[in-house]
Amino acid sequence: MKRILITGAAGFLGSHLCDRFIKEGYNVIGMDNLITGDLKNIEHLFPLENFKFYNHDITNFIHIPGDLDYILHFASPASPIDYLKIPIQTLKVGANGTHNCLGLAKAKNAKILIASTSEVYGDPLVHPQTEEYYGNVNSVGPRGVYDEAKRYQEAITMAYHTFHKVDIGIVRIFNTYGPRMRLNDGRVLPAFIGQALRGEDLTVFGDGSQTRSFCYVDDLIEGIYRLLHSNYHAPVNIGNPDEITILDFAKEIIELTGTTQKIVYKDLPKDDPLKRQPNIEKAKRILGWEPKVDRKEGLQITYEYFKSLPMNVIRDLNHKDFTKYIN
Template sequence: MKKVLITGAAGFLGSHLTDKFLKEGFYVIGMDNFITGDKKNISHLADNPNFEFIEHDVTEYIKIEGDLHYILHFASPASPIDYLKIPIQTLKVGSLGTHNLLGLAKAKNARLLIASTSEVYGDPLVHPQTEEYYGNVNTIGPRGVYDEAKRFQESITMAYHRFHGLETRIVRIFNTYGPRMRLNDGRVIPAFMGQALRGEDLTVFGDGMQTRSFCYVDDQVEGIYKLLFSDYSYPVNIGNPNEITIKDFAEEIIKLTNTEQKIIYKDLPVDDPMQRQPDISLAKKLLGWYPKVEREEGMLKTFNYFKSLSEEELHKSEHKDFSKHIKK
């Protein structure tokens, strides 16, 4: 039985990847320090004999006994609320954490896949974004702690690949959604759905003409899985190219939730990207991958998940420190 280590295993994407690898017959070691992860995301695996969990911060030395064949590095804050609240930890997990995992992969002769992001493109001047685009990033802005952590992560991973001959893979993840997202974590979908469920007006930042492209989690996981077992070491975009403006998306949410909320507008956060749309030509050619879940279907599944949350979870606010990051 092949053994895989998944960091950030109690997070949104990490927990879905854990389920995928267990389903495919792997022995999975999950690792998380619960800064942003949630124990309930992996509670259903407590009695699974092929799952082992280690509570650990990847910025500290990592020791794994025995053989290890694959590593997936998904330990990182991934929402604006998180990386604006804990900027130093965000930089450390992308730098020190990645360095530790590269060292572990080298010692175990394991293949390492790192989770990069569309944020390496910053506020793009090229649309849609291809893997060849170097990006337009404000290194000293409040979002730079996340953007640059991921850009450094890509650089050190390629250095280990070239210098040590390490087997590495890099996935650039575009906006992904689905069950197990944290409500009110600052990302568009849980923010809108949480507001709708609480009977609040939906908050759109700026004029709402900025765009996003949303990929359902099952499609994202399948793309990541295929990339891990490919022979390609350079970055690959995995996302859904179906682009929509935030204003139109807010109207979709109001229709989906069958509520009568209005849309209210607030100032745009600093360095908020105006366009997000992946060019997935490489993923189609290299992996034979493309997203299959339509937004209407995926949003309904996600909304049903949020509706199942307790009243306490529904009304828990994580927006306390966000106002100071709004452009004045």
Template sequence: MGIAVDPTGEPPAHGPARRFARAVVTGGAGFLGSHLCERLLNDGAEVVCLDNFLTGAPANVAHLLPDPAFRLVRCDVSEFVHVPGDVDLVLHFASPASPLDYLEYPIHTLKVGSLGTLHALGLAGEKNARFVLASTSEVYGDPLVHPQPEDYWGNVNPIGPRGVYDEAKRFSEALAMAYRNARGLDAAIVRIFNTYGPRMRPDDGRAIPAFTCAALRGEPLRVHGDGSQTRSISHVDDTVAGILALAASAHSGPVNIGNPDEMSVLELARRILDLTGSDADIEFVERPVDDPTTRRPDITLARELLGWEPRVHWREGLRTTIDWFAAQPGIHDAA
């Protein structure tokens, strides 16, 4: 059975009216994209996964390949997008997402946020499909408002090192809303806050994989600055549920999807040490340029419009993530 949509904008449980039979997920072989593909298949939809494998990996969706409802296509959406047949949902998740990745691939990041978004929107328009843009809490920059509601415009440095990602996503949002307002496209924006879980790359540079792999190896956990900067972490199962709740509504967003349980980066490192049983040290290193001081979503809209809120406790989520990393070949070897 496919995903239901209520044209009044109420959550699906309030009266399904439309079902998504076939979905396209750009960046579908990435960490978050692969979980979306899996969930859509489990919900009865056919799924076309588009990815150029710049930061995603075929291994993330290898377990889905035997399913006849799943199709994996190597494709750079910055160059073109062509999908034969009917499509009624387009989820645009193609983009480098970690600081290490978008600093290594700044032009790719800007291209997929601009040309890639343009092509994905064109596909949705051609197919008369619902479109959901994966935006990010990074559009808020180093916020001056805390927690961050959707009507906050942000504090972003467009020419700083993070600007290639921040501004790519801000442009993507503007483009999606232009298509909605000028062409009547059924487009929506989800602003995703720090998400973690199985299938993250050990070397992607984000705090949870970096801390976890260091702890498992007995190496120092490198905390930027004094570690007082805060983050709010959302388990991938919760994030996927929120994204698909928005897809299954008639709301345009933007809607924050994240966990409002805020913690300092130092506290996160200590929690991971505790859960791994590691006796590794904590090492304080220089803080990156434009590293946000605070980050916490206001999820009032998600609660009210979608009936969604996170359910996975940080301890349970970190435990399953640590177990996944611990099972990966070579993860205990020195970096």
């Protein structure tokens, strides 16, 4: 039985990855320090013999006894609310955490795939974004702690590949949605649905002409699975190229939820990307992958998930106290 370590295992994407690799018959080791993750996402896996969980901060040395075949490094705050509250920890997990994971991969002779992001493109001057585009990132802006952490993560991962011959993969993830997202994480889709469920007006920043491209989580996980088992080492975009403006997306959410709230406008946050659409020709060619779930279907599943949450969770806008993690 192959053994795989998944960091960020209690998070949105990490928990879905745990499910997939359990389903594929792997021995899965989940690791998370639970800053932004939630054990409820993986508690259904605890009774299984081929799943183990370690509550550990990967910015500290990682010890895994025995052989290890694969590492999926998905530990990182990923929403603006989180990484603006814990900027130092965001940088540390991208730098020290990635370094520790790469050292473990080298020691175990394991393949490692790291989760990068479309945010490495910043506010892009090229549209749609290809993997060859170097980006337009403000390194000292409010989003720089996340964007530059991911750009450094890519650089050190490639350095371990070229210098130490570590087998690597780099996935650049575009906007993804689905069950287990947090309603209060600040990203546009859960923000809109949360506002609709609470009977609040939907907040659009700027004039709503900025675009996003939303990929359903099952499609993303399939792309990651294929990339891990490929022999390709350069970054690969995984996302859905079906682009939509934020204003039109807000209207879709209103129609989906059957609410009567209006749309209100606020100033656009600093460095908020105006365009976001993946070019996925490389994923199609190398992995034979493209998304299958259309937005209407995926949104319905996601909305049903959010509706099933207890009302106190839907109404609770308090966020975790991150102060103990800032050092």
